[in-house]
Amino acid sequence: MLDHEMDWLMWASIVGASMLVGVAVLWIVAGYYHVRYYVRRGHEPETWKCQPKRFLRPDQQRQAAILSTINLSIGGFVSGNLVYAYLQGWELPKLYTEVADYGWLYTLGSTALLFVLMDGLAYYTHRAMHLKPLFKRIHRYHHRYIATSPFVVVAMHPLELLSLQAATFLPLFVMPFHVASVIVVLGYVLVFNIIDHSGVRLVSRIPWQGPSMYHDDHHVYFHVNFGQHLMFWDRIHGTLRREGRRYGVDNFGGKGKPGAGGSEDFVKYP
Known part of the structure; x- marks a missing residue:
């Protein structure tokens, strides 16, 4: 077989x-929550649903599933090309495969740092998407789904997906990370984003992982709770939802407007 044919097969x-891995994770994880709650317990939403009186229409469910599948395929295509370029000798992504190159302390510490960096960059990218021009032209497609469901996770404009992906990969061009660290963190991010969009009231045993209500409230109130997994970024910037504030599609800025009385303390999520 000719070298260029082997290269083409390797690339493909x-x-x-x-592309297949991302789509498979979507359908396995989202499918599990869809069957467990929306199919088997759809008759008792008040016992498990974040918004018991709101459901997506069947056509919206299909649309979200198709759009998320297409977007994860696009994301997988980009990621796959980066992997191929790296294996072909592209040295810009600072990755390594041998723990001995940097030691266990650095490898474990950099894995935690990678998670925090990716989470912070996701917060700022997401918050930028809530600037009025970007929201109206791009991010509003995702906010059509006020009642979330597992397949809504990346049902968004492809430009938003690519922006989030670019922000996510940025740390890989700044400092060295073990390949396994990248795989674990990216897997965690995708799985818990599906769970956080599930529309099911869930509280994680992982201490840093926010409850699903945290992101569900983002879809209900729009310009608030921009964080991905950690609520830290919203707390320090004052964009975590507060009691006694009014939010809505036209209240930009992340801090709402004065409401009719009540406390202005941060909402205490479980």
Whole structure:
């Protein structure tokens, strides 16, 4: 077989596998929550649903599933090409495969740092999407789904997906990370984003992981609770939802407007 044919097969295998993995995770995790709650317990939403009186229409469910599948395929295509370029000798992503190169302390510490960096960059990218021009032209597509469901996770404008992906990959071009660290963190981010969009009232045993109500409230109140997994960024910037404030699609800025009395303390999520 000619070298260029082998290169083409290698590229197709890597890119195809990258696209397949993301889509498979979506359908396995989202499918599990959809069947467990929306199918088997759909008759008692008040016992498990974040918004018991709101459901997506069947056509919206199908639309979200199709759009999320397409977007994860696009994301997988980009990721697969980056992996292929790296294997072909591109040295810009600062990755390594041998723990001995930097030691266990650095590898574990950098894994935690990678998670925090990716989470922070996701917060700022997401918050930028809530600036009026970007929201009206791009991010509003995702906010059509006020009642979230597992397949809503990346049902968004493709430009938003690519922006989030670019922000997520940025740390890989700044400092070295073990390949396994990148895989674990990206897997965590995708799985818990699906869970946080599930529309199911869930509280994680992982201490840093916010409850699903935290992001569900973002879809209900729009310009607030921009964080991905950590509520830290919203707390320090004052964009965590507060009692006694009015939010809505036209209240930009992340801090709402004065409401009719009541406390202005941060909402105490479980």
